[in-house]
Amino acid sequence: EVQLVQSGAEVKKPGESLKITCQGSGYSFTTYYIAWVRQVPGRGLEWMGIFYPADSATRYSPSFQGQVTFSADNSISTAYLQWSSLQASDTAMYFCARRGYRAADNHGMDVWGQGTTVSVSS
Amino acid sequence: DIQMTQSPSSLSASVGDRVTITCRASQDITTYLAWFQQKPGKVPKLLIYAASTLQSGVPSRFSGSGSGTDFTLTISSLQPEDVATYYCQKHDYVPWTFGQGTKVEIK
Numbered sequence: 001e002v003q004l005v006q007s008g009a010e011v012k013k014p015g016e017s018l019k020i021t022c023q024g025s026g027y028s029f030t031t032y033y034i035a036w037v038r039q040v041p042g043r044g045l046e047w048m049g050i051f052y053p054a055d056s057a058t059r060y061s062p063s064f065q066g067q068v069t070f071s072a073d074n075s076i077s078t079a080y081l082q083w084s085s086l087q088a089s090d091t092a093m094y095f096c097a098r099r100g101y102r103a104a105d106n107h108g109m110d111v112w113g114q115g116t117t118v119s120v121s122s
Numbered sequence: 123d124i125q126m127t128q129s130p131s132s133l134s135a136s137v138g139d140r141v142t143i144t145c146r147a148s149q150d151i152t153t154y155l156a157w158f159q160q161k162p163g164k165v166p167k168l169l170i171y172a173a174s175t176l177q178s179g180v181p182s183r184f185s186g187s188g189s190g191t192d193f194t195l196t197i198s199s200l201q202p203e204d205v206a207t208y209y210c211q212k213h214d215y216v217p218w219t220f221g222q223g224t225k226v227e228i229k
């Protein structure tokens with residue numbers, strides 16, 4: 001079964017750092033983009049950017065450039081989303097999702113993680 | 123960047139009604155358009171990609187059409203389990219922007 005499994009909910013204080021995970025299984029991890037999506041409570045889906053595990057190529061939405069960092073450890077098929085200094089405005093649900101890299105495999109974001117809730121409050 | 127605009131932002135329809143949601147791209151995206159369904163408290167689910175290709179396991183009452191800048195998601199006969207928010211998303215070049223969502227309710 002193809003799946004993405006994300007790490008559990010986090011409760012943090014402003015200024016703290018955080019790294020959440022997204023582990024893929026059942027498919028070739030390095031042949032799919034990993035996209036990150038934010039959803040603030042009661043709001044819509046926001047595309048944060050993508051990471052391509054095969055060559056670590058990264059593209060960030062302008063809204064998130066400089067605010068977060070994407071990375072991965074291909075040896076354990078795990079992608080990471082990290083913050084160096086959280087703010088209250090980072091409180092949201094964060095999803096990872098995959099999309100095929102090759103044009104022939106571009107079937108949209110077909111598999112999603114279950115989401116990680118991040119709460120930031122003093 | 124290309125903007126994605128959905129309409130309406132919400133709708134209420136009766137069980138069995140035909141429901142149509144539109145999505146407009148600010149520039150030509152050919153057919154690189156996906157539709158997602160998100161039920162309250164749940165993970166978004168891919169319904170359609172490449173504008174009209176139904177994802178495996180998705181009921182046939184869902185269909186998509188369009189190309190270029192104008193796209194449509196149609197539910198041919200609305201069912202109670204279709205209550206959700208629906209999002210379009212371009213899936214060609216970055217940024218893979220989402221529409222703002224359309225909330226579908228039962229009248």
